[in-house]
Amino acid sequence: MIDDGAETASGANMSTLNDFDIIVAGAGPVGSIAALALARQGFSVALVGPPPKSDDQRTTALMLPALDYLEELGLPRFSPEETAPLEVMRIIDATQRLVRSAPVTFRASEIGAERFGVNIPNIVLLRILQEAVEAEARISRFEVMVADWLIGDDRARAELSDGRVVSARLCVAADGRASPAREAAGISVAKRDYPQSALVLNFAHSRGHGYVSTEFHTETGPCTQVPLPGDRSSLVWLVSPQMAVELAGLGDAELSARIEDRMQSVLGKVEVEPGRQIYPMSALLPSAMAANRVMLVGEAAHVFPPIGAQGMNLGIRDVSDLVEVVLSNRDDPGSPKALSAYRSARRVDVLARQTAVNSLNMALLSDLLPAQIVRSTGLGLLANISPLREFVMREGMQPGSGFARIASGWRKQVRR
Numbered sequence: 001m002i003d004d005g006a007e008t009a010s011g012a013n014m015s016t017l018n019d020f021d022i023i024v025a026g027a028g029p030v031g032s033i034a035a036l037a038l039a040r041q042g043f044s045v046a047l048v049g050p051p052p053k054s055d056d057q058r059t060t061a062l063m064l065p066a067l068d069y070l071e072e073l074g075l076p077r078f079s080p081e082e083t084a085p086l087e088v089m090r091i092i093d094a095t096q097r098l099v100r101s102a103p104v105t106f107r108a109s110e111i112g113a114e115r116f117g118v119n120i121p122n123i124v125l126l127r128i129l130q131e132a133v134e135a136e137a138r139i140s141r142f143e144v145m146v147a148d149w150l151i152g153d154d155r156a157r158a159e160l161s162d163g164r165v166v167s168a169r170l171c172v173a174a175d176g177r178a179s180p181a182r183e184a185a186g187i188s189v190a191k192r193d194y195p196q197s198a199l200v201l202n203f204a205h206s207r208g209h210g211y212v213s214t215e216f217h218t219e220t221g222p223c224t225q226v227p228l229p230g231d232r233s234s235l236v237w238l239v240s241p242q243m244a245v246e247l248a249g250l251g252d253a254e255l256s257a258r259i260e261d262r263m264q265s266v267l268g269k270v271e272v273e274p275g276r277q278i279y280p281m282s283a284l285l286p287s288a289m290a291a292n293r294v295m296l297v298g299e300a301a302h303v304f305p306p307i308g309a310q311g312m313n314l315g316i317r318d319v320s321d322l323v324e325v326v327l328s329n330r331d332d333p334g335s336p337k338a339l340s341a342y343r344s345a346r347r348v349d350v351l352a353r354q355t356a357v358n359s360l361n362m363a364l365l366s367d368l369l370p371a372q373i374v375r376s377t378g379l380g381l382l383a384n385i386s387p388l389r390e391f392v393m394r395e396g397m398q399p400g401s402g403f404a405r406i407a408s409g410w411r412k413q414v415r416r
């Protein structure tokens, strides 16, 4: 709610008022990282939100720039017993369409790196973040929901579900795709539901994965295997919502056989592990990344299908840019000037990722021949042109680094 100056009924009842430099709404992965990053810069932070669910079966592929950022925040290095490096990423066109492309293989070694990043189970990442948050004296943790927002010209005030009230000059909305803070700031969103759900599970396999992640492109969306420690992998399989329910309801042996078949037996015999989850797919883009003392990060700022491991990596880049903006506007980090700087900083990156992922997803779902030709030509070019692959790999990990590499190549040629 935007405060027009009038005292509200809830405002009159506010019991205690805690003033902070910054409120972070939402204690999911991106909210926790934002709170830590801001606290490390000396800001007092109220991190508000219930502890994330402990049954998250998902794993997250975090790329090197994101890992470097987490290390800069003082998080411990991820242990090899709990995470697996990603050395090769492969796309296999497994559609039965008229036009198909050759497999595309991206090797970290092609860009002089040992690995693109690591695959980490979400429960491991959340445990590490929670421990770091608890140890950070500048973060005050409120493990409840924000029940109501009152956003004035000078401060944002959050009324919590236990009656307490916190207030700050800036609110960082990390409260997920439905983001009540975003709504309170009056930021509208464009939303599209896809006819897809992701079936998520982990499985063991008889052949080693060799730290290769494979994305099988199918008519219902990608089916992506990502390595875990040992002969185990995680799976994110995009299918119709009805098929997701059917697959999740199968017995272990039958589901294992379906996955092995879908993956063309590249990892040998498959044995699914207990636990299957279904995530409905949608895309969401806000009309602005900041307004009225609220800056958006993570899924409050962008939602798209899990293709190419982009979502949380993008959320971490939101945090990185947000901290830069806040440091340049220490006197009032929620001022119109700071909000405008954050909007400018995030516009291109968020729009580019959103457009790339949604276009690829739409091209896969589309039966139209022109869409198939564009998709397979794009993949074909990637398969055959090594500088283009290098560019896509660099840009995929860190926006601007592919262009920077081209520019440095040109500079070298000019000097010669």
Ligand SMILES: Cc1cc2nc3c(=O)[nH]c(=O)nc-3n(C[C@H](O)[C@H](O)[C@H](O)COP(=O)(O)OP(=O)(O)OC[C@H]3O[C@@H](n4cnc5c(N)ncnc54)[C@H](O)[C@@H]3O)c2cc1C
Residues within 6 Å of the ligand: 025, 026, 027, 028, 029, 030, 031, 048, 049, 050, 051, 052, 053, 058, 059, 060, 061, 062, 144, 145, 146, 147, 174, 175, 176, 177, 179, 180, 198, 200, 236, 279, 297, 298, 299, 300, 306, 309, 310, 311, 312, 313, 314, 315
């Ligand atoms: C199947 C799948 C696989 C994925 N794989 C990858 C991957 O490999 N790599 C990658 O980079 N990304 C991946 N992603 C994307 C990634 O999971 C998301 O980007 C990330 O989880 C978003 O985190 P978040 O903290 O922004 O949001 P969330 O995790 O949704 O957290 C939001 C938090 O806000 C809280 N909240 C809501 N309302 C309130 C309120 N009123 N008051 C206080 N708190 C509130 C919620 O309780 C929640 O804890 C994947 C996504 C899916 C679905």
